[in-house]
Amino acid sequence: MPRCCGRCFNLCKEFKAFALRGNMFDLALGIIIGTAFSGVVQSLVDDIITPPLGLLIGGVDLVNLTASIPNFVYQNQPPVLIRYGRFIQKVINLLLVALALFVVVKLINKLHRLAMKAKADVEKTAVKEISEEVKILQQIRDLLSLKTVHIHQQ
Structure with a gap:
């Protein structure tokens, strides 16, 4: 078995990290x-939308419209x-x-x-909670400083 220079192994590790990244699975x-969506849209156009359009233009199957x-x-x-x-x-x-992609992007x-x-x-709520805590701590500090002042005055 030939000896690997380490570059191949690093390349394999990088590819594995890339392939197993969440974005790859999302893609x-x-x-x-x-x-699947394309197949559904194709069926919608072929089977639902174009037959009534063909009926409106004279009973012709829209797919069979040709110019010779x-x-x-x-x-x-x-x-x-x-x-x-x-x-x-x-x-x-x-x-x-x-249109469907536009709606999806908007959503x-x-x-x-x-x-x-x-x-x-x-x-904002976290900031408000912190400021309430700070207010309480400031009140405790003030009370303690008043106690310290009273102790030193005696």
Whole structure:
């Protein structure tokens, strides 16, 4: 077995520390949830939103909307199809994902603001409690100093 110079071992240790860091697991979880969410949004667009849109534009399946361009280069080949219906469906999909992410970010920001406000409230309460304790300690100090003065005067 070849001797390791120590660099490989350090690299392995650094990679292990990186891979086991909490952010890596959060990222993996986010990718998994994002993939599942993407499938749900795709189904929402394909199965729920585009059929009524197709009905509104004349009973056409939105995915099947195409523009045909005659093939001028190869005349014996079929015409070139531009599937703008699929493009419209993908744009709707993108807009829904963007909207959902916007709502999630807004909620996270709101929760962050609430947490920061709660933390600030706790800090204010802690400062008030400390100042009450300081007041009591000052009263005790004053009483002790009065006792000391009375003892020295006698």
